[in-house]
Amino acid sequence: MSVLFHCPECDAVCSSEVLARSAAFACSCGRWRVDERGLASFLRPHSSSADVEQTTYFRDRYHERWRREQAAFDRDTRHDRYRAICFEKVRARALPGARVLEVGSGLGHFLRQLPPDVEAHAVDLSIGNLEYLRETWADETLSARLWNASIERLPFTDGQFDVVYAFSVLWYVRDWPTAVAELARVTRQGGLVVFDVYNGYSVWRQWESLYARIRRAVRPVSDGIATYYAWPTALSTVLARAGFQTSVEGYYTLLPTTLPPFGTCGQLGQRSDVLAFRFAHTALRWTGAKLLIAARRVN
Numbered sequence: 062m063s064v065l066f067h068c069p070e071c072d073a074v075c076s077s078e079v080l081a082r083s084a085a086f087a088c089s090c091g092r093w094r095v096d097e098r099g100l101a102s103f104l105r106p107h108s109s110s111a112d113v114e115q116t117t118y119f120r121d122r123y124h125e126r127w128r129r130e131q132a133a134f135d136r137d138t139r140h141d142r143y144r145a146i147c148f149e150k151v152r153a154r155a156l157p158g159a160r161v162l163e164v165g166s167g168l169g170h171f172l173r174q175l176p177p178d179v180e181a182h183a184v185d186l187s188i189g190n191l192e193y194l195r196e197t198w199a200d201e202t203l204s205a206r207l208w209n210a211s212i213e214r215l216p217f218t219d220g221q222f223d224v225v226y227a228f229s230v231l232w233y234v235r236d237w238p239t240a241v242a243e244l245a246r247v248t249r250q251g252g253l254v255v256f257d258v259y260n261g262y263s264v265w266r267q268w269e270s271l272y273a274r275i276r277r278a279v280r281p282v283s284d285g286i287a288t289y290y291a292w293p294t295a296l297s298t299v300l301a302r303a304g305f306q307t308s309v310e311g312y313y314t315l316l317p318t319t320l321p322p323f324g325t326c327g328q329l330g331q332r333s334d335v336l337a338f339r340f341a342h343t344a345l346r347w348t349g350a351k352l353l354i355a356a357r358r359v360n
């Protein structure tokens with residue numbers, strides 16, 4: 062598993078082969094080393110993120126929350142079907158020996174399904190999630206190299222991965238065009254990038270922003286994680302500029318996965334397979350609450 066990456070302090074190119082052999086790897090600049098728990102951290106104290114508070118929240122406090130939330134998602138058969146559709150695109154290209162990168166790997170729902178003969182790498186902002194993976198893998202055959210970094214600034218040098226994917230991640234990133242450009246940058250020619258976004262064109266977005274304005278007026282303090290919507294035209298531009306051909310599928314047509322303030326009672330999109338899945342490849346996909354993007358690097 063020898064991947065080339067940039068030292069977060071001096072930008073020198075280092076090889077992960079050294080990292081694998083030594084728990085105490087340090088860059089020759091002397092300013093960066095793998096922490097004592099053996100996790101390679103690429104986050105600077107003041108990360109490049111435009112959203113420092115949210116970055117810190119994900120890094121230090123998100124793990125427990127995601128454990129609870131993922132357990133709820135796991136009980137939701139429609140969401141499970143959606144995740145299977147997402148992962149099928151990855152699986153089809155995760156051939157033996159392929160170098161695969163998951164960004165925002167969470168508790169390893171997708172990572173665990175990768176074939177054992179691929180070279181797997183996992184990036185996450187949450188230290189707790191990465192530690193969870195390391196501990197729960199102690200008795201499993203699958204292993205992946207773990208990197209604590211942000212999708213907005215991946216540590217790797219260009220064009221090293223055959224398949225790069227990020228599911229349920231981009232909507233937490235304010236500067237999502239930079240994040241998408243990063244996924245594209247580390248993918249080799251002929252390689253595949255797959256990810257999903259909340260759709261800026263969806264009716265859901267209109268409803269949610271109206272509701273958020275009302276809520277802020279009534280109760281100005283919020284402890285929620287901010288979410289962001291992506292515009293398909295801007296996405297295609299970023300990917301075309303990076304040499305990718307893009308295909309878009311749309312899920313949860315017209316109605317969203319959650320509808321504040323009605324919560325699960327408002328989840329018509331979740332109750333109906335028709336709205337959730339039937340129109341994924343039709344013109345109505347552009348109204349989908351979630352867009353699933355698969356892009357192949359052609360030059």
Ligand SMILES: C[S@@+](CC[C@H](N)C(=O)[O-])C[C@H]1O[C@@H](n2cnc3c(N)ncnc32)[C@H](O)[C@@H]1O
Nearest residue numbers: 165166167170185186187211212228229230233
């Ligand atoms: C909703 S969870 C999804 C986890 C996993 N992809 C799944 O579907 O099971 C979002 C994941 O993205 C990570 N994340 C959030 N912002 C990130 C960022 N800027 N860079 C890398 N990972 C991030 C979180 O720590 C979390 O593990």
Ligand SMILES: [Zn+2]
Nearest residue numbers: 068071088090
């Ligand atoms: Zn260095």
